[in-house]
C-alpha cells in the first residue's frame with residue numbers, strides 16, 4: 001500500500017477510514033437534505049414556479065420555466081430516500097462511528113482486516129458517486145421510490161440501472177465492513193474484556209453488523225435479478241400479459257412475480273431499519289451513562305434485547321406487504337412477530353429512561369440530544385404499532401402517517417443520536433471541545449423544527465392523504481384542508497436547515513480554536529478515553545488490561561465518581 | 570381525538586377497523602404519557618445541581634418489570650381481541666356472494682377501468698384487443714353475457730347496504746386501490762387477481778385514490794366513487810345500459 | 821500491518837483464529853446470497869403454470885466433466901495448489917463453452933424463466949469460481965511473503981471456500997435437474 005500518510009496515519013488505519021466515512025457521508029447527508037428541500041418546496045406550492053435560484057440549479061429540463069415536472073419530483077423522492085439511508089445515515093453509524101470507536105472501545109490497535117476496511121470505504125464512495133451520476137443521464141436518476149418496486153422500476157429510465165449497480169456495490173462494501181466489525185469485536189478485545197464487559201455501543205455495532213452481513217445479500221440478489229430484467233430481457237419480476245400504455249409488452253417471456261422483489265427487498269429492508277436505529281441507541285447509551293454518572297440500568301436485559309431484535313428482525317419483513325393480498329396464515333404470523341419484536345424495543349427505551357433514575361444528570365450538549373432522542377424515538381417506535389396491525393394499517397399504509405413514523409425514528413431519532421455522538425466524541429477525535437452556547441442553540445432549534453416538520457405528518461396520514469404525491473394531494477377533495485400544513489412543514493424544514501449553521505460554524509471554529517479537551521474531558525469510563533486525544537496511530541501506548549464492567553460510575557465508597565475500565569486496583 | 574381526523578366511516582368493517590385504530594392510539598398515548606412524565610420528573614429531580622452524587626444501584630427492578638409486563642399484556646390484548654379478529658373477519662369473503670354487487674377493476678397507468686356485469690349480474694368475456702376509448706374494459710359484446718355489461722373509466726357506483734365485491738387486477742405496474750371512506754386499501758399487482766370487499770352503510774360522493782407510486786401521473790390517478798340508494802343505483806345502471814354504444818365491442 | 825496475537829492461532833475464549841473467523845463470516849454472507857437466489861428460484865418455479873424441462877439446458881451428463889473438475893480442484897487445495905488453479909480454469913472454460921452452446925441454440929436468458937434462472941445462478945456461481953481461482957493464485961504467490969502458520973490458515977480458508985463453491989454447484993445441479 002502507498003506510503004502517503006496524512007498526519008502520520010496510514011490509509012488503512014481505522015481512524016482514517018472512520019473519518020473518511022464521516023466526511024463523505026456528511027456530504028451525502030447534506031445532499032439528501034437539499035433534495036428534500038426541493039421536494040418540500042414543490043409540496044408546499046405545487047402550482048407555483050420554483051424561486052429562480054432553485055430553478056436554475058434544477059435546470060430547464062427538470063423544471064421548464066420553473067415549474068417542476070412530476071418526473072423530477074419522483075426522482076427527488078427516490079433519491080432523497082436512497083441517499084439518506086444507503087449513503088448517509090447507515091455509513092455514518094457503521095462506517096464512521098463504528099470504525100472509529102469500536103477498536104478504541106475494545107482496547108485494540110485497529111480493525112481485524114485493515115486493508116479490507118479501506119477497500120470497503122472506496123467501494124462505498126464509488127457506489128455513491130455512481131448513484132449521483134445518474135442525475136445526469138437521459139431520463140435522470142432512479143424514480144421508483146427507494147423501494148424500487150417492479151414492474152415500475154423495470155420499465156423506468158436509465159437511472160435505475162445506476163441505482164441497481166450502486167446497490168450491488170454497496171452490498172459488497174457493507175459486507176466487508178460488517179465482517180470486519182464482527183471479527184474485530186470477537187477476536188481483538190483487550191485482555192479481560194469479556195463480552196459482558198463490552199460497552200453497549202459495541203454490542204449495538206455487533207448486532208448491526210450481523211444484520212448487514214446476513215440481510216444485505218438478499219437485496220443484492222434482488223438487484224441482480226432486476227438488472228437482468230432491465231438489460232437482458234428476463235422476466236423475473238414481470239408476469240405474463242403486461243400491457244403498458246395500451247401496448248402489449250414485447251420481448252420478455254413473462255411468468256415472473258412482482259411480489260418476489262417485495263419479499264427480497266423487505267428481507268433486507270426491515271433489518272436495515274434496525275441498522276439505522278440500533279447503533280443510534282448504542283451512541284445514546286454511552287452519552288447517557290456518562291452524563292448521569294451511573295451505570296446503564298439493566299445492561300444485561302439490554303444486551304439480551306438487542307440480540308433478540310437481531311434475530312427477530314429477520315422474520316417480520318412482510319408486515320410491509322399486508323395490502324398485497326397475502327393469506328390469513330401469513331398475515332397472522334407477521335402481525336404476531338411484529339408485536340413480539342416491539343417488546344425488546346420497549347425494553348431498550350425503558351432501560352435508558354430508567355437509567356436516569358438516581359443519576360446526577362449533567363445537561364451537556366451531547367446529553368441534550370441524547371435526552372431528546374428518547375421521546376422522539378419513542379414516538380417513532382410507538383407509531384409503528386398501528387402500521388404493524390393489518391386492521392389499522394389499511395387506513396394508514398402509504399400515507400403521510402408512514403412518513404411521520406419512520407422519520408421520527410431516523411431524523412429526530414437517529415440524527416439526534418448522531419449529533420449527540422459528534423458532540424460527545426469530537427474532543428476525542430480533534431482534541432478540542434465544541435462550544436456549548438452554539439450547541440444549545442443548535443439543539444433547541446433542531447428540536448423545535450423537527451417536531452414542527454414531522455408531527456403534522458401523522459394528522460395528514462390519519463386524514464387519508466397519500467405520500468409520494470407530486471402535488472401534495474391537490475387532486476383530491478379530502479386533501480384540500482391539508483395543503484396549507486404542507487407550507488408550514490416546508491418553512492420548518494427551511495428553518496431546520498438554517499439552524500444547522502451554528503453547528504457547522506461550531507465544528508469549523510472549535511476544530512482549530514476550541515478549548516483543549518485533554519484525554520478524558522467527560523470523566524468517562526470506557527477505554528477510548530484512556531488514550532490521547534486524538535489517539536496516536538496504534539491507539540494505546542500499552543494494551544489495556546480490563547477487569548471491570550464498562551460503567552463503573554459512582555461506586556460506593558470510592559473517592560472519585562468513576563473508575564475507568566482500564567484502571568487497575 | 571383521532572376520529573375528528575379520520576374520514577367518515579362509511580362501511581360496516583370501518584367501525585371495527587376504527588376501533589382498532591383508536592385503541593392502538595390510546596395505548597400509544599398512555600405509554601407516551603407514562604414515559605414522558607417519568608422523563609420530565611427524572612430530569613428535574615435528578616439534575617446534578619440537586620443530586621450531586623449519583624446512585625450506583627439506581628431504581629429497583631420490580632416496578633420496571635411490572636411496567637413492561639403491562640405493555641406486553643396491552644399488546645397481546647390489542648392483537649388477540651381486536652386487531653386480529655377485525656382483520657380475519659374481513660379476510661373471508663361474505664358467504665352470500667349472490668346478494669353482493671360485483672365489479673371488476675383493472676388498474677393501469679393512470680386510470681381505473683371498471684367493469685360492471687350489468688342487470689344479468691354475469692360478466693361477459695373481455696379481450697385486450699377490443700379495448701378502445703368507448704370500450705375501456707374491452708367487453709366482447711358478442712359474448713352471451715356481454716351485451717348488457719357496462720365498462721367505465723374512473724367511475725365506480727355502488728348501491729348502499731349490500732356487500733360490494735371488487736375483483737382487482739393491474740395491467741402494468743403495482744397500483745393500490747383506495748377508498749378512504751370505506752377503509753379499503755388493496756394493492757393491484759399485475760399477474761395477480763385479488764378480491765376485496767366492503768359493505769357501504771351510507772350514501773355519498775367520494776373518490777378513488779391510488780396509493781402505490783405507479784409513475785409520473787400517479788398523483789392524479791383518481792376516480793369518482795359514489796354510494797347510491799338501491800333505487801338510485803338501479804336507475805343509474807339502467808341508464809348506463811341504454812347508453813352502451815351499439816357498435817363498440819363487436820368483433 | 822498490525823498483527824494481532826490471534827490472527828492465525830485460535831483465541832482461547834472464542835476458539836478460532838481471526839483469519840478463519842473472517843472466512844466463516846464471509847461464507848455466511850455468501851450462503852445468504854445464494855439462499856436468496858434459491859428461494860427466488862423455488863418461488864418462481866412453484867408459481868409457474870408450466871415449467872420447461874431442464875434438458876433444454878443441455879443433457880445432465882454433459883455437466884459431469886465440469887463437476888468432476890470442480891471437485892478435483894477442491895481436493896487439490898490441501899496438497900497441490902497449482903492443480904486447483906488448473907482444474908478451476910478448466911471448469912470455467914467448460915462452462916463458458918456450455919453457455920455459448922446454449923446461446924447458439926437460441927436459448928437466451930429472455931427465452932423463459934428456467935433459462936433465465938440458469939444463466940443467473942450458474943453464472944454467479946461461475947463468477948465465484950473465477951474468484952476462487954484468483955484467490956488460489958494469490959495464496960500461491962504470496963506463500964513466501966508470509967509465515968508458515970499464516971499460510972496454513974490461508975490454505976484452510978481457501979479450502980473452505982472451494983468446499984462452499986462445490987456445495988452450491990451441487991445444489992444448483994440437483995435443483996435444476998433432479999427435482
Ligand code: HEM
Pocket residue numbers: 036039040077078080081082084085089144145146147276403407410411415453467468469493
Ligand atoms: C431531516 C429532515 C428530513 C426531512 C424534512 C425529510 C422529509 C421527507 C419527505 C417530505 C419525504 C417524502 C414524502 C413523500 O412525498 O412521500 C421523505 C421521504 C423519505 N425520507 Fe426523508 N426527510 C428527512 C430526513 C430523512 C432521513 C435522515 C432519512 C433516512 C435515514 C430519510 C429517509 C426517507 C425515506 C426512506 C423516504 C421515502 C422515500 C420514498 O418514498 O421512496 N429522510 N422525507
Ligand SMILES: [Cu+2]
Pocket residue numbers: 269270273316317319320
Ligand atoms: Cu419492517
Ligand SMILES: [Cu+2]
Pocket residue numbers: 677679743744745779780781782783787790
Ligand atoms: Cu396508480
